[in-house]
Amino acid sequence: MEPQVIQEHIVEIVSDSGEGAQKCGQTFGNIGAKLGNGVWTVEIIPAEIQPPARTPSGASGIRIRLGSTKVTNVGNEGDLVVAFNEQVLYSRIANGAFKEGTIVLLDNRWASDPSTEIQKMYADAVVEFRQHGLVVHELSIHEACLKVVKDPRKGKNMFVLGMLCRIYNRDQDMGRNEIALTFKGKAEKIISSNQELFDAGYKFAADELSEYFFDIPPQEKSDDRPMVVTNGNTAIGLGVMASGMELVSMYPITPATSASHYLADVFPACGGFVHQAEDEIAAIAFAIGSSYAGKTACTITSGPGMALKTESIGLAVMAEIPLVIVNVQRGGPSTGLPTKIEQGDLLSTLYGEPGDAPKIILAAATIPECFSLVVLARQLAESFRTPVVVLTDANLATGVQPWDRPDLNRDMLAPPLDQSEWDKSVPAYDWDDKTGLSQRPIPGMPNGEYVLTGLSHTKFSKVSYEAEDNQKSTAHRSRKLATLQSTLTPPKIHGESSGDLLVIGWGSTIGAIEEAVDDLRKKGEKISTIHLRFLSPLEPGLGEIFSNFKKVMTIEVNYSDDPDAPMITPENRRYAQLASILRIQTLVDVDCWSVVYGHPLQPAIIEEVLQQRLTKVKSDNSAEEE
Amino acid sequence: MFGIKADWSLDIQERYFTIDDYEGNEARWCDGCGDHAVLATAHRILRDAQLPPEKSVFISGIGCSSRMPHYMATYGLHGTHGRALPLACGVKSRRPELDVWVATGDGDCFSIGAGHWIHAVRYNMDMTILIFDNQIYGLTKKQTSPTSPIDLKTNTHPEGSFLDALNPLTVTLGITNASFVAQVIDWNPPLLYETLKAAHEHKGTSFVRIIQRCPVFVDGITKELQNDSSKLLLLKHHDGIPVAAGLERLFPESREHDPSDMTTALDIARDETTKGIIPVGLLYKNEDIPCYSDLSALGHDITDEDKIAATNKALDAFAI
Known part of the structure; x- marks a missing residue:
């Protein structure tokens, strides 16, 4: 039988937390990307580590949008969803994730659960879902997994991956290879057991769901540019490495932390170091110390962390210290929605500090921009002697997309540490009256000695409470933004210009x-x-x-x-x-x-x-x- | 050969530094303030070590003591209140060759920056921390500090402070990786010099609590100690702070203390709270504790080629 050719599908895998739905979806997305599909994935994350099982609020999973053209967002309602239990589907329905005709592949193990209460919940849900117009298939997924492994809670995800690869006509060997990559470094037994589950799932879908057999042709590509597939936080980490920055100083905070996790793994090979500080304030102060000493550093955080860093950001603005601050925004205020998406930190980033604290703020729109804007941020921070904030959000952080592999080059890297002799006649803040720009002495440079201070200061970095000195230095710091704007071009209009x-x-x-x-x-x-x-x-x-x-x-x-x-x-x-x-x-x-x-x-x-x-x-x- | 270096002529080119080379702006502390003594001592130590001024960085938070960097002709970083230690650790993290000093006070270090105090000691980066402990907030005008004695009348506690003074020595000794803990008084210049010199020479975080005079707000506290030095207990040991023979006479109370003996160090430190006996000298020293800066600085000299190659390798893992 030939598969039905479709242009696009949105697939969801929803489970209790800890059942591996995300790993299944990421692997499925990677396979799609490698086959040349446009891909966008977004994780469905409960805010708690172990939310109660079989509850709507515990829904954990992933959405994968696959297309024959470039995919730039999560799309609308899903076309096919695999659910490990019926309860988690309720929250997705409430979020408008599905439409009439959405195919639901539901594990039917709960129909024969020892608890009559659970049996009833399951039966009621199936009736209700069908009333919603969902096309529910009750499948013995758990039972089929039991034939391969003792505890299907571990491994059901790879069984489902097998099912999806069959339904979407993905090459079976490619799926097996991708599992080997996903479990790279794990024992051979673990890999082979997961591959066995995958094969069982593949066969299961062929036998039980033969009516669903789709093919999403690859995108037509105009060139052979190599591509990479990552989420936004990994792209941030790659950007840090490509920028030549050597230090990321951070404190754990959702949803930013995975960028630092990634760096902790690969950064040392670039000569870099991830410092896990004792708190958010120490994290930025540590980065400022490094930047002051000539090694421009980066701190990566999210909203509540930004709030704690504001005083130090003020210091970096006042004393003109290059610094890259990445804010992976989440829902606020306060602890807010740690795992959810919001663009709520623009005004606080702009105006968070006391007094006038002009700084550069960039916002990444796409996953490749999470890479390129970090590289740009380091360059701007040093050229304009200022902190630069890069705003991303939880959508970019966990979304996975293929993107053009960047050509790394030396221009992206920080210049070597300058330890040449400073011209003693040049003040520490030799502000250009027109642009507000100045060069900075770096500790170790003979004759460059100065004391950086967060107090109002003269161009010699001498503390001054004089009216004119404060007016002038504040104006110079502000002018740098106008100088930067003069180098920018107007935004490109998508569509007609009127x-x-x-x-x-x-x-x-x-x-x-x-x-x-x-x-x-x-x-x-x-x-x-x-x-x-x-x-x-x-x-x-x-x-x-x-x-x-x-x-x-x-x-x-x-x-x-x-x-x-x-x-x-x-x-x-x-x-x-x-x-x-x-x-x-x-x-x-x-x-x-x-x-x-x-x-x-x-x-x-x-x-x-x-x-x-x-x-x-x-x-x-x-x-x-x- | 025969004691003459073959490249002897190069010596003429070497720079020789005098006190002037380390002196920055004129100090604006009050007359009689103990900070002047610490500043002069730091100038002397750098001069005696002949360290090029551009290689030292003095880092501070906020408070009277934190003005110190402005009075040095080295590099300086006068940061935000309580954050001197993370700033200093950051400076050291990727520039291990820089000579890092921290000037902080009892409010800056033990109150608003207390979290960083614990962690900086635990990091044990190679730096010298000078705590100017005058037991009062000076810059903001006489508020109770964590080390203010109980019943001290201040602007925030006009009827007298409620709490017993925090003991910075027991706290610091209790922190994992504490590697150099000393206490000294500002009004004994030779002892101050020897203590700071030993601290500076120690590889690791040297914590020196300097009991310091504030004649403007709490003149009585240190006056009492100056008038009756029997409350001070001089710690002596061949591995401790060298004490000149004549100097010992100024301390009626003294004892031998081996600075490798943590148990006794804690007992001596505790006696300050329980018995009012203030130790002066080196309480604890351990040269075998690893420095976090040795780890954080790894790769700071890597080449651009290697950086690009490593990043490309990282990208390879995501190639499709």
């Missing part, structure tokens, strides 16, 4: 926004989008771009008041974070739509929102014309 609605995004939403905008454009709507990477300073030319659209709005994953909510008036409405900045900076009445559901934005939801706005813009416009 129209009814311009959508502005930042961060990981780029794929979903562009997909929604493209759909609307196909329907004849005059809509375009721009996506910002530089948030401080902003990319130039925004006012000019905005002026060619009837309405401008942002789509963000942070909180803003719904204009129609109780108590909300145009005067008290709180806007989404980028929208707030754009309103200040351009004096354009930039609107926004943003939510804090904690999950990645789906293109269909964005499209619905934009369609409503377009309808409103057009009706407002025709009313004006009348």
Whole structure:
């Protein structure tokens, strides 16, 4: 039988925590990427390590979107889901993850559970799922695994991988090889046992699910550029190595930590070191110490860690210390949603410190940008003698995607430590009046001795409380941002350069926004989008771009008041974070739509929102014309 | 041969440093403040060691004592309150060849920076920590510090402080990897010099608590000790701080103490709280404890080629 050729499918694997659904999905995604499919994966992570089993809140798993073209986001509703128990599906249904016709491959072991209560829960759920329009197949997955291993809790995931590889017509040997890679370094017995499970799953799907046999052809590639497949946090780690930075100083925090885990493994081969500090403050202070001593360092954290680091960021701004700070954003405030997605730290990053603390802020939109912006951040930090914050988010952190393998070169690396003699006539802060830029002496340079201080200081780094000195040094630090902006080009417009609605995004939403905008454009709507990477300073030319659209709005994953909510008036409405900045900076009445559901934005939801706005813009416009 | 170096002429080119080469801005501490003595001692130690000024970095937090870097002509880093130690550890982490000193106070180190105190001692990086302990907050004007004696009247405790003073010696000795713990008074210049010199020469984190005069806010505390040195207990040992013969006479109370003996060191340290006997000298020293900076600095001299090769190898693992 020939497989049915499809252009795209969204697959989910959902289980209790600890059952290996994520490893199964990552391996399945890697196989897809290696076969040339467009791939995007996103992990479904409960906030607790061991949430109660068989509960909706304990749903742990992964979504893999595979396509014949480049895939840039998680997509809308899933096409096929494998569930290790029925309860975990409830939370996915509540999150709108499925549609009528979604194929559900459900382990039926719970139908014959010793507990009659569990039997009933299972039976009720199956009825309910079918009422929702899900196509439920009750399968003896657990039982089939028992024929191969004693405890299917360990290994069921590879059985499922076998099932999926058969359903999506993936080469069986390739699957076996991928398992060998996944378990590299483990005992031969473990690898062969997992391969046996995989083979059993493959056969199981062929026997029991022969009606589901799909093929997703590879993408047509214009070149043979080699590719790599990683998640965003690994890309950050690779960026740190490629940048020539030698030190990452961190404190464990979700969802940033895996970047440091990765580095701890491979960094020493690059001569680098991961310092696990005693707290977030020590982590950044340690990095500042290294940077001050001429080895620009990086600290990687998330929202609550950023909050603790603010005083030290102020020191780095005030004393003009190059430093790279990566903030893998999560839901806030306070402990918030540790494993969920939010773009809620833009304003606190921009304005978190007391006084005026201008700094460079970049936002990665894609996984390859998690790499390239870290490299750029190190260069900007040193050229502009300032901390640079790179914002990513939980969506990029755990999302896996194939991307063009970067060509490493020496220009990416930090320059060698300069220990030449400093010209004694040059002050420690020899600010250029026009640009605010200056060179810095590095400890060890003869005649460069100065005392770096967080106190207001003169160009000689002498403490000064004089009015003019403070005004002047503050102005010089601020001017550096204007200098940087003068080197930037206006953002590229996705779509026509004029129209009814311009959508502005930042961060990981780029794929979903562009997909929604493209759909609307196909329907004849005059809509375009721009996506910002530089948030401080902003990319130039925004006012000019905005002026060619009837309405401008942002789509963000942070909180803003719904204009129609109780108590909300145009005067008290709180806007989404980028929208707030754009309103200040351009004096354009930039609107926004943003939510804090904690999950990645789906293109269909964005499209619905934009369609409503377009309808409103057009009706407002025709009313004006009348 | 015969005692004449073949390259003797090069010696003429060598730099010779005087005290002036280490002196920075004029110190702005109050008259009679003990900090002046510590500063002068640091100048002398660097001069005697003939360390090029560009090779030393003085790192501080916030407080009176933390102004010290400004009064040095070396490199300096005057950071944020409580964070001198992580800043210093960071400096040392990838620049192990730099000579790192930390100037911190009882508020900076034992209160707002207490977490870092524990961990920096445990890291045992090669640096010299000078704790200027005047038992009061000076810069912010007379608030109770962790080492303020009980009942001391301050602006935050006008009826007298409630708590017994923290004992920094027992705490530090209790930290795993403590490798050099000494205590000294600022008003005995030869002893101060010998103590800081020994601390500076020790490879590892040298913790020196300097009991320091603050004539403006708590003149009485140190006056009492100056007038009646019987409350001080001089620790003597051939492995300890060298004490000149004439100097010993200034200390009516003294005892032999082997600085490798941790149990006795803890007893002596505890006596400061329980009996009011203040030890002066080297309480503990262990040269065999590994320095974290030896680990953190690994690879700091790696070539660009090797960095690129290693990164490419890392990328290979993700190639498709």
